[in-house]
Amino acid sequence: MRPDIDQVLAEREDRLTAELAELTKPPGEVGTISFGKRVGEGTSMAVDRLTAVSAQEHLLTMLEEVRRARTRLAEGGYGECEVCGRPIPEERLEVRPWAVRCVEHS
Template identity: 50%
Template structure:
């Protein structure tokens, strides 16, 4: 198996993981109830914070998913490992730690 095939497998596995995680976050909650705010922190405030955290997590997963999909395109184009911003080689250690990196450290 070539390095490209191994990277593709890792990226496809990460893509599937991210898609699954985002689906979990977008499932309707069983008891959403109404949110009310008062002078004290209560259940409504806690629910609002949980929802904001979920939105943030969903957005973060979406950003990483975009990078994974971009890295897959770069594999097909033959430009995998080159920074999208400056065109310089991305450090091997960075790609080992984050195979979906599409920018060098300077531009990330």
């Protein structure tokens, strides 16, 4: 396991926090969404907002996982599945250092 794992997790947490801040900042131009008989600007804005909400949910989930991994690292349980307690394979942690569950329980 890499000795700098807390630094990797901290950097990931910072990036996710910055992405969330960018995603949730108020739009420069506030308008209303209107839906008429034709597909138009309102529909595009609605789709963009739905996409942003989905992205935000994904980022929040990842941020929660990163924070749980950092907590587990501080408490000495990093690298163990939080469900079954078995070791998470090194290959999985190499690809996804914030993994808190083995593949079977993810």
